[in-house]
Amino acid sequence: xxxxxxxxxxxxxxxxxxxxxxxxxxxxxxxxxxxxxxxxxxxxxxxxxxxxxxxxxxxxxxxxxxxxxxxxxxxxxxxxxxxxxxxxxxxxxxxxxxxxxxxxxxxxxxxxxxxxxxxxxxxxxxxxxxxxxxxxxxxxxxxxxxxxxxxxxxxxxxxxxxxxxxxxxxxxxxxxxxxxxxxxxxxxxxxxxxxxxxxxxxxxxxxxxx
Amino acid sequence: xxxxxxxxxxxxxxxxxxxxxxxxxxxxxxxxxxxxxxxxxxxxxxxxxxxxxxxxxxxxxxxxxxxxxxxxxxxxxxxxxxxxxxxxxxxxxxxxxxxxxxxxxxxxxxxxxxxxxxxxxxxxxxxxxxxxxxxxxxxxxxxxxxxxxxxxxxxxxxxxxxxxxxxxxxxxxxxxxxxxxxxxxxxxxxxxxxxxxxxxxxxxxxxxxxxxxxxxxxxxxxxxxxxxxxxxxxxxxxxxxxxxxxxxxxxxxxxxxxxxxxxxxxxxxxxxxxxxxxxxxxxxxxxxxxxxxxxxxxxxxxxxxxxxxxxxxxxxxxxxxxxxxxxxxxxxxxxxxxxxxxxxxxxxxxxxxxxxxxxxxxxxxxxxxxxxxxxxxxxxxxxxxxxxxxxxxxxxxxxxxxxxxxxxxxxxxxxxxxxxxxxxx
Numbered sequence: 001x002x003x004x005x006x007x008x009x010x011x012x013x014x015x016x017x018x019x020x021x022x023x024x025x026x027x028x029x030x031x032x033x034x035x036x037x038x039x040x041x042x043x044x045x046x047x048x049x050x051x052x053x054x055x056x057x058x059x060x061x062x063x064x065x066x067x068x069x070x071x072x073x074x075x076x077x078x079x080x081x082x083x084x085x086x087x088x089x090x091x092x093x094x095x096x097x098x099x100x101x102x103x104x105x106x107x108x109x110x111x112x113x114x115x116x117x118x119x120x121x122x123x124x125x126x127x128x129x130x131x132x133x134x135x136x137x138x139x140x141x142x143x144x145x146x147x148x149x150x151x152x153x154x155x156x157x158x159x160x161x162x163x164x165x166x167x168x169x170x171x172x173x174x175x176x177x178x179x180x181x182x183x184x185x186x187x188x189x190x191x192x193x194x195x196x197x198x199x200x201x202x203x204x205x206x207x208x209x210x
Numbered sequence: 211x212x213x214x215x216x217x218x219x220x221x222x223x224x225x226x227x228x229x230x231x232x233x234x235x236x237x238x239x240x241x242x243x244x245x246x247x248x249x250x251x252x253x254x255x256x257x258x259x260x261x262x263x264x265x266x267x268x269x270x271x272x273x274x275x276x277x278x279x280x281x282x283x284x285x286x287x288x289x290x291x292x293x294x295x296x297x298x299x300x301x302x303x304x305x306x307x308x309x310x311x312x313x314x315x316x317x318x319x320x321x322x323x324x325x326x327x328x329x330x331x332x333x334x335x336x337x338x339x340x341x342x343x344x345x346x347x348x349x350x351x352x353x354x355x356x357x358x359x360x361x362x363x364x365x366x367x368x369x370x371x372x373x374x375x376x377x378x379x380x381x382x383x384x385x386x387x388x389x390x391x392x393x394x395x396x397x398x399x400x401x402x403x404x405x406x407x408x409x410x411x412x413x414x415x416x417x418x419x420x421x422x423x424x425x426x427x428x429x430x431x432x433x434x435x436x437x438x439x440x441x442x443x444x445x446x447x448x449x450x451x452x453x454x455x456x457x458x459x460x461x462x463x464x465x466x467x468x469x470x471x472x473x474x475x476x477x478x479x480x481x482x483x484x485x486x487x488x489x490x491x492x493x494x495x496x497x498x499x500x501x502x503x504x505x506x507x508x509x510x511x512x513x514x515x516x517x518x519x520x521x522x523x524x525x526x527x528x529x530x531x532x533x534x535x536x537x538x539x540x541x542x543x544x545x546x547x548x549x550x551x552x553x554x555x556x557x558x559x560x561x562x563x564x565x566x567x568x569x570x571x572x573x574x575x576x577x578x579x580x581x582x583x584x585x586x587x588x589x590x591x592x593x594x595x596x597x598x599x600x601x602x603x604x605x606x607x608x609x610x611x612x613x614x615x616x617x618x619x620x621x622x623x624x625x626x627x628x629x630x631x632x633x634x635x
Contacts, residue, residue, distance in 0.1 A: 006451040012458045019462065051500070056443070058504045081450060081491065084501050085516060086509045105450075106487045109457025109480065111465060135516045 001043035002027040003034040003060060004079075005052045013047070013108065020115045031059035038067055038074070045075040045122040049105075050087060061087055068094035077101035077121045079108065083131040092126070101127035101161065120161040127161030146188045154181045222391040225398035228283040229336040232401065235280065236329020239273055243325050268308060270317030273324065274409040281410075284402045289410030320408040328401070335397040339390040346383030350376040427600050435538055442498040450490055457483040499541070506530075507537045511562055511573075514545050518560070519552040520577070525563040529625045532571060536623045539597045540573055543605065546590045547575040547617045555579025555615055566625050571603075573619040581613030591617075 002017075002024050004010040014024045026037040030053040038046060046067060052060040064076045072095035080087055080102065088102045101121040107129065108114050117127045133156045147155065150171075157167045164182070168175040216222070246269065250262040271293075278289050293313055296303040308314045345352075345365060352362040353376045361371040370376050460480040467473040502510040508528045515522035531537070544562055551560045557579030564573035595605040603621030 006447070006455075008455045009451055009458075012455045016458060016462060051446070056447075058500075081446060082495060082500050085513065086501055086505050104491075105454050106457065106484060106491070108454055109461045109484055109487070111458065111461035 001025055001034075001038060001041060001046045003029070003031070003037075003046070003048040003052065003063070005029045005049060009049075009105075009108075016108070016111060016114075017118075022118075030054060031063040034060070034063045035066065045077060045118065047077045047079065047118070050078060050080040050082075058087065061090065065090060065094045068100070072096065073099060073124075075099035075101075075121045075124065077103065077118055077127070079103055079105045080129075081105050083129060083135065085132065085135060088128060088132050097126055099124045099126070101125075102129055102132060103127065104129045104131060117161050120163075125161050126159070128159045130156075130160050133159045147185060151181050151185050151188070154178060155185055158182070158185075216395070217388055217391055222394055224283050225391075225394045226336055226340060228280065228398045229332045229394070229401065231280055231283070233329050233333035233336060235276060236324050236332060239321060240325035240329065243269055243321065264305070264309070267318060268314065270314060270319070270321040271308070273321040274317035277320070277324070277405055277409055281402055281405055284398050285406070289406050317409055320405070323408075328404075332401065335394070335401075339394040339397070343383050343387035343390045346386055347380050349379040349383065424600075431535065431597060431600050435535060438498045439503075442494055442500075445490065445494050445497070450487070450494065453483060453487050453490060457487060498538075502537060502541050507532055507540055507571075510537070510541050511544050511564075514541070514548055515562060518548045520548070520555075520557055520560050522548065523559070523561045525561070526573070527565050528571075529566055532566070532623050532625055536571060536601055536603075536621050539594070539601055539603070540571060540619060540621065543591075543594045543598065543617075543619050544573060544575060546594055550583065550591070551575070551577045551579065551615070554583065555581075555613070557613075557615075566623075569622055569624060571619075571621045571623055571625075575617040577613070577615050579613050579615055580611070581609045581615050582611040583607060583609035583615050 002010060002013055004013060004027070007029075010027050010029070014027055017024055025041045025043050028034050028037050032054075034046070034048060034052075046064065048060040048064050050058050050061045052063075061078055061080075064078050067074055068076060068091075076091070076094075076099070078087070078091055078101065081104070083104060091100050091102050094100065099121055101117055103114070103117060107117070120127050153171060154167055157170060162170065164175050164178045168178045171178070243266070246262075247266055250266060253262060281289050294307055294311060296307040342365070349362065349364050349370055350373070353370060353373070356362060361369055362376075363369055364379050370379055457480065460476060460483055464473060464476045464480055467476050499510055499513065501513045506528070508526050511526050512524050515524045532540075548560065548562075551557050555577050557577035560575065560577040562573070562575050564571070566572070591605070591607065598605045598619060598621060601621050601623070603619065605620075606618040607615070608618075609615040
């Protein structure tokens with residue numbers, strides 16, 4: 001399911017997704033159409049732009065939040081032209097924060113990363129744009145002050161939606177080491193190990209919500 | 211008048227002409243006003259005349275207009291008595307505007323004063339100042355004609371019976387005439403000044419000009435703001451979308467390209483496209499940040515703090531949205547202040563606090579830097595101070611050497627309760 005008002009980008013995205021073997025069941029150009037199309041097709045994931053007709057404000061984002069209110073488990077990936085913490089928070093506050101993504105539109109160009117992020121969101125992960133994560137890390141000192149620099153790096157990559165393997169490859173360490181770091185982060189952020197909670201998501205949300 | 215050539219210039223004649231026409235116009239004015247009032251009064255008994263009484267009230271307008279024209283006889287500086295433009299076309303709007311104006315009533319006052327008191331004074335002045343010396347100068351002539359060569363009376367007071375005396379009196383009359391010319395000049399000047407004070411109100415005109423200037427400044431700022439939004443929208447909906455599409459196409463092409471020089475070139479092009487996108491995004495944000503339009507000042511300030519290189523604590527509590535121009539001006543002040551903090555202050559921490567109290571928005575930006583900032587020297591703050599002052603607000607900067615630097619902004623505005631703001635959900 002795709003919502004994007006620019007025909008150029010919409011067609012481009014359809015082509016891109018088709019190439020990676022995904023099927024776009026509906027592509028719409030405005031927020032009300034998105035809401036009705038989701039009712040009709042029950043897609044696996046919704047990809048939407050923030051700014052859309054009729055008002056060209058943040059209709060896309062609000063449509064996404066409303067969709068999540070109706071179906072909290074519906075994965076939604078929001079594309080934005082701006083890094084906006086407010087947008088990201090609003091999105092993460094919908095449902096339990098799992099199965100959502102907030103990416104800069106620019107990332108669409110990084111085709112493979114984009115498709116990975118899409119996959120991550122579709123399987124219930126949380127993906128934040130690296131730019132948003134960078135800002136959050138710079139701003140939110142308090143909950144993170146007990147983390148070591150390496151743990152912060154790991155947390156940032158987790159927030160970007162990378163898997164343990166991917167994080168290990170990026171930081172050139174073993175996957176076991178990453179697992180240890182993540183456990184350290186979860187302990188320091190005081191996140192209990194419970195059944196049914198998405199711990200990685202919880203970790204990201206912990207400092208996002210302060 | 212103090213110039214030596216005064217007596218030989220046209221000015222004595224102009225003064226005389228001014229007073230003379232004043233006497234005539236005044237008499238006519240008296241006649242017309244009396245006639246109109248009488249007719250209207252008589253008709254008022256039949257109720258038909260009541261609306262006509264309005265004409266009496268407005269009679270100051272033509273009188274004042276004629277007087278302003280007459281004033282040019284003696285005064286080079288034209289007296290303007292501009293009336294306000296009616297808000298709408300039509301007689302009714304014109305009448306309401308005129309009757310509400312102070313100038314209309316002042317002009318009526320002048321017309322009445324003119325009709326009752328001023329024109330006789332004009333007439334008296336011109337009569338005395340012209341006839342008195344003329345009759346003295348004419349003594350020899352009078353002696354020859356009316357007196358039959360034996361005797362005549364100067365000004366009906368002194369008897370003159372000899373030719374030498376008559377000639378002497380005539381010479382004295384010439385002197386008197388010169389003196390009277392000056393008197394005439396003084397009288398006309400005083401009279402013109404009085405007229406000017408009463409009908410050419412400079413203050414009103416100045417007020418009107420100030421109001422006009424202020425509103426034209428507000429219009430300019432509004433136009434400027436609208437233009438910013440238009441540029442932002444055009445870039446956003448046009449160039450940016452195309453660049454994203456280009457970047458996507460390049461990204462796909464890279465996947466298909468076999469390793470080699472072509473793939474390398476594609477990779478470079480892809481990087482450049484990504485870089486252009488980043489720059490364009492920053493540019494658009496600087497022109498007009500979307501978060502300001504969508505979420506208002508509080509979120510926009512938090513966002514500006516996020517972007518700042520120096521860590522910033524934000525403590526801004528607003529009850530809801532503020533008028534667009536206020537939000538914009540306040541936001542750009544905060545951005546400029548934070549940019550200055552990062553660039554010049556050497557501060558390690560800054561703080562933005564603010565709120566809305568008693569119908570005013572308060573914002574305060576302070577840092578722990580070295581101080582010594584001067585709003586007057588090459589900083590963007592001067593322009594921002596202008597924008598704030600258009601909104602009737604104030605911007606104050608305190609930055610003693612050694613710090614700390616404190617910037618205060620205060621703008622009167624009503625806050626719009628949250629939820630009713632210009633915000634589509």
